[in-house]
Amino acid sequence: MQIERIKTKLQQLKESDTDLELFGAESHTYTLHAPLSIEEIRAFESENKAKLPEDYVLFLTQMGNGGAGPFYGIFPLQESRINLSDNTGNVTYFNLSKPFPHTEAWNVEEELEELYDRIEDAYEAGDEELEEKLFDEKWDLIGAEEHDYGRLYIADYGCGVYISLIVNGDEKGNIWTDDRTNDAGIYPSVELGNTERIRFLDWYERWLDNSLEELNSSANKN
Template identity: 30%
Template sequence: MNHHAYEDRIAGILLGLDRLRAADLRTTVVSLGDREVIGYQCNIHGAAVHRYEHASPADSEMLAAFESRLGVGLPADYLQWITTVGDGGAGPMLGLLPLAQEAEDAAIDYAADFPFTADRPCAPAAEDSEIQWSENIGRIHRGATFLANEGCGMYNLLILRGPAAGQVWWHSNEHAAALPVLHPDTHKPLTFLDWYELWLSRALDPDHDQIGSFAKFTDRGASRA
């Protein structure tokens, strides 16, 4: 897909975000005794955290250094988003995390391929098996970046290297699992913009429940999507 197609999709997302912000974001004055502050109330999961605000676009020098470390280019749709809209901020779950921001004491090996595929994902570690948990986590934390925090130790990852590059995966740190996020109709793995559009469409559609976790769009949760 060319950059003009990404521009059109991103423009559509931004229009949808404006509609969602207008419908969802409410402010209130909260008294702290000696002063008053502005509080935020939102019905969309995580929106009170990012408040529909975008971070600044990614710095070109930082991007060049990261891609050199990564050894490959970033997924094109994601790269266009973080360079034209913002590197973090408004988005699914608790909002987009900046590129390469890690979580759960992760130590991502950016120069290694993410080893899993949609056909061979990383199933949860056996309960009470610390060895399998550590092995799974060590393999999951390769060639990917934390894209969004769902809360409760669950995250969305954007795969940057390996056969699943460009796909968004759901990750449970507690269970050391990583599963591809699949489109509810096509059942194909989602790209960054696919993932963002699915979240936004559900948030704007009164006939659908909003997305509280992308776990429901994995093979293990597809029956509840």
């Protein structure tokens, strides 16, 4: 069973990387939070009007509610609903009841390129007011509400890049990357070397396999 195989590999990885040398290991220390009950999962689904992918539920109930995982680790379920937060305590949440709108990688490269040309012109002209207005236009361009339908943030890749699990829509169950901060758009996750769509447990196990291979390669060089 995949979940048992994953448990074994995670323990093996924890025992192999005692110095926490791999990327993100110092953040999660290969430690999982306490699992959720199926009743807690169903309450979350009822509250948010969305049914979570089965393999993700299996992870939450049989392994842990976040913790050890790819990059800087897996967010707990409730935290994964948070889209944006600021220092004043304002928080916005993903709308899970509506379907994620994308089935292919999305970006607006041409529009952004044109906008940056205008921003550069405003900067060179010393027009700070126009420059600020154009940056607002940029966020309006890439930050439409519908991009945040039907998904959870499950991991922080770093550099403003977040990993999403789609929970509603045609891409339900698949892992996507939100790299709009760096003008790279939203696209199916490829960070772990996969070339096809990848689901949660397969993604998690691929991280384990990649990490164990990296440690083995390092050991062979020494």
